[in-house]
Amino acid sequence: MSDAFLEKARSFEGRDVGPAEPGADAVNQAMIRHWCEAIGDTNPVYTDPEAARRSVHGGIVAPPVMLQAWVMRGVRPRPAAGGNARDELMAILDAAGFTSVVATDCEQEYHRYLRLGDHLSMTSTIESISDEKKTALGAGHFVTTRSDYHDQQGELVASMRFRILKFKPGERKTGDQPKRPRPAVTQDNAFFFEGARHGQLLIQRCKSCGELRHPPRPMCARCRSLEWDTVEATGRGTLYSFVVNHHPQVPAFDYPLVVGLVQLEEGTRLVSNVIGVDPADVRVGMPLELEMVAFDDELTLPQFHPAPG
Amino acid sequence: MTATTTLAYDDVNVGDVLPELSVPLTRTLIVATAIASRDYQDVHHDPGLAQERGSKDIFMNILSTNGFVGRFITDWAGPDAVLERVKIRLGAPNYPGDTMVMTGTVVEKHDGLVEVAVKGANSLGDHVTGTVRLALPRDTT
Numbered sequence: 001m002s003d004a005f006l007e008k009a010r011s012f013e014g015r016d017v018g019p020a021e022p023g024a025d026a027v028n029q030a031m032i033r034h035w036c037e038a039i040g041d042t043n044p045v046y047t048d049p050e051a052a053r054r055s056v057h058g059g060i061v062a063p064p065v066m067l068q069a070w071v072m073r074g075v076r077p078r079p080a081a082g083g084n085a086r087d088e089l090m091a092i093l094d095a096a097g098f099t100s101v102v103a104t105d106c107e108q109e110y111h112r113y114l115r116l117g118d119h120l121s122m123t124s125t126i127e128s129i130s131d132e133k134k135t136a137l138g139a140g141h142f143v144t145t146r147s148d149y150h151d152q153q154g155e156l157v158a159s160m161r162f163r164i165l166k167f168k169p170g171e172r173k174t175g176d177q178p179k180r181p182r183p184a185v186t187q188d189n190a191f192f193f194e195g196a197r198h199g200q201l202l203i204q205r206c207k208s209c210g211e212l213r214h215p216p217r218p219m220c221a222r223c224r225s226l227e228w229d230t231v232e233a234t235g236r237g238t239l240y241s242f243v244v245n246h247h248p249q250v251p252a253f254d255y256p257l258v259v260g261l262v263q264l265e266e267g268t269r270l271v272s273n274v275i276g277v278d279p280a281d282v283r284v285g286m287p288l289e290l291e292m293v294a295f296d297d298e299l300t301l302p303q304f305h306p307a308p309g
Numbered sequence: 310m311t312a313t314t315t316l317a318y319d320d321v322n323v324g325d326v327l328p329e330l331s332v333p334l335t336r337t338l339i340v341a342t343a344i345a346s347r348d349y350q351d352v353h354h355d356p357g358l359a360q361e362r363g364s365k366d367i368f369m370n371i372l373s374t375n376g377f378v379g380r381f382i383t384d385w386a387g388p389d390a391v392l393e394r395v396k397i398r399l400g401a402p403n404y405p406g407d408t409m410v411m412t413g414t415v416v417e418k419h420d421g422l423v424e425v426a427v428k429g430a431n432s433l434g435d436h437v438t439g440t441v442r443l444a445l446p447r448d449t450t
Contacts, residue, residue: 031345035345035346037341037345038338038342038344038345039342039376039377039379039380040332040380041379043380043384043388045388055389056391056446063376063379064379064395065372065375065378065379065392066346066372067375068372068375069345069347069348072346072347072372074349075349100362101350102352102402103371103399104398105397105398105399106371106375106395107395107396108375108394109393110392110393110394137363138363167363169362169363247357249357
């Protein structure tokens, strides 16, 4: 990664993140209860007023380790513009390819426990941005932030040092690339896949009346004959219909994936992929040409790219 | 289950071992704890996006790990124990279907304060290692 990038990122060291970030809600019993239920924490000082009154706290307190929850942004999206220094730094790291994030270290000090009605706000400083490190997750930079939490009176109630790793998701090794799903080969369609392995796109033909048909099946729909043979297609056709698949993604395929219904010049249609073209440029009716693609040692399938000219 | 009575400072000794806590990491647990901590990062609830970001599945967020460390300590120490500092480092992610087993040992005590070394391990290795400093009452009578 270029020195200019790291210099730009490092310019954030020592910078305050921005104005104090206030919690959306005051410390309240509902959020404490949800937390304790999810964590399975049965400590009565968090949820049982009577037991809490008898405790050293003299009343309900929030679990100290719940600290960050009081100022979390929640599901609200970040504003598109005008973010704070942390947002700016994250955007710089994102732009350099370090798009994933994982928290690695957290140190919290509690100066006092929080009570119902306390309203926290957080101020943060970006402490450091590490050199690029190789990690099990991928190459990345550790970003360390220090935060102070104040209550509604401005009293410092807790402090935290938090470290995250911003990293590039590891490149998938080619050996790990999953294979395309295998077709379900039957005695009716085996010729099609066998032909593809030999570089031929075969069409089933009725031996009695000469009708072509696809997908393969045992009986002619026109004359009901069970006798058939095959003819080799020229590989020329046009795009009859298509969809561009973005989601859900199956690892063996590249996305966006153009799934097309190809009208062969012989008259039959088959489902295939349209390749070698920007999905945005695919149009119904465009002339196509066969390209046999060997996906691995066992699987070769007909694909189509735009016809030249 | 949190002890109903709190340990007294004088009853705790360096080398004491905390009762083990086994946490079955269901998918529901990972999502519920993330949401209870108001953490809506997709890697904690959306398997597809978690995979795109280089993870094999969704994984527990660090706020919840803190939550389990806190629970593990007061389950042992009791309701009058007061946590002063929690310092943790994350390692192997907590993925759904795994189990995290939490263990701890008292490593230091002075002036009413006790320091406990904690560890939460799953089938991949140590998910969390760290230390917790807590204050215990001198006399619980």
